[in-house]
Amino acid sequence: MIRLPEWLNTLRWRLLAALGIAVLLIWVLAGWFSYEQAQHEAEELMDGSLAQSSRLLLALLEEENASHLNVLAERLATASADSSDVYQPPLEFQVGRSDGTVFVRSANAPDVPVLGLLGYSDIERDGGGWRVLNAESEDGRFRVQVSHAIAVRDRASLEVASQTVFPLALIVPFLLLMLYLSVRSGLRPLEKLAADVTARNADNLAPLSRSGIPGEARPLLQAINRLFGRLGRTLDNERRFTADAAHELRTPLAALKVHTQVARLSDDDAVRARALAQIESGVDRATHLVEQLLRLARLDPLTTLPCSRTLALGDLLVDVVESIDRAGGEASARIQVGEGVAELGVIGDVDLLRIVLRNLLDNALRYSPADAPVRVDAGRSAAGGIDLFVSDSGQGMSDEALQRLGERFFRDRDNVLEGNGLGLAIVTRIAELHGARLQAENLPDGFRIGLIGLAPA
Helix, strand or coil: CCCCCCCCCCHHHHHHHHHCCCCCCCCHHHHHHHHHHHHHHHHHHHHHHHHHHHHHHHHHHHCCCCCHHHHHHHHHHHHCCCCCCCCCCCCCCEECCCCCCEEEECCCCCCCCCCCCEEEEEEEEEEEEEEEEEECCCCEEEEEEEEEEEHHHHHHHHHHHHHHHHHHHHHHHHHHHHHHHHHHHHHHHHHHHHHHHHHHHCCCCCCCCCCCCCHHHHHHHHHHHHHHHHHHHHHHHHHHHHHHHHHHHHHHHHHHHHHHHHHHHCCCCCHHHHHHHHHHHHHHHHHHHHHHHHHCCCCCHCCCCCCEEEEEEEHHHHHHHHHHHHHCCCCCCCEEEECCCCCCCEECCCHHHHHHHHHHHHHHHHCCCCCCCEEEEEECCCCEEEEEEECCCCCCCCCHHHHHCCCCCCCCCCCCCCCCCCHHHHHHHHHHHHEEEEEEEEECCEEEEEEEEECCC
């Protein structure tokens, strides 16, 4: 496969090639049409010349009487034309009576009887073609035959047609030059836009100016500006995420260091055991935080679900409850499932929805009183989606916390239990990937939170 040079594989040269080919095709068609029309008109003009000559000859014959025909024949014999002038082809003629008698003829006139059919005809004589016109006087006494050599007529037609097409050939180079200049001028705003983007550094994500950008390029400019906006928000999130993660990790690491020093310096076995237990708990908390940070880091770049399929909510719920039981949560004894949940199905990623249910159930079990029931309900919404809720009998959330639901590293000031504020942020991100949203509300006897608008199976 032949690979074009890089400078040819550009929008400018593609436009020039397309427009140049179009112009050349139009020029060829226009030239061919003009050539054919010019030839036709030249033939018509020369046929008109034959007709005019025949009428003049007949007029002369009608003015002469029979006694002067020989004198007329001598004068007509002296009539000739310059054979080198293509616009005045030599006129050959025969003049005779209605009985076919020819009393005068030009030197090179074709030997054709003057009694032929009236009008135009093409004949072959003496190895050449002739255009012949037979005419008759009004009284029918005389006959006139005038003719042109077809070769001479063709030469004259070619000359006329060539002179018609020649100016078009002169115009084409200038037209191609104007096309090149026009395309170059029209693409200059795009070149400026490319130069502006190239000259930017990684920190300059301000929107590009729309000044001077043609309408056809504005969708591209808007797409680039939207991309800059997304990149800016992503970078801001990463900076904030990194700062928050560093802040959150600093506390457990500092506590681990303190407990390590206590365990190393203490001679009391009970104090050392308590310090080691705190170290283990701190390591668990730090490990959980790192796992959630990694999970968010994997979720953030996603624009679509990694693996979407149809799954039954009942099977998903059983799987999650068993995993909590294995971790020592004793969830099966406290979780109640509403009617119809087992019959509903959704379309989504099973691993991500398992994380959602696990986070929501873990929070409900932790924040509600010991041995208090936790209820899972699901149903179809008026919009046709599936709504999934987890309800508990805990104290709920403050109004400020409800407003900032799903914000990373945010924890309600009234919350006295340990946590890092990432669980609901993960749930919110997974809900976005499923085209749903997180919703929470305080109830008179507890708290309810869930996903709204999951795709039904």
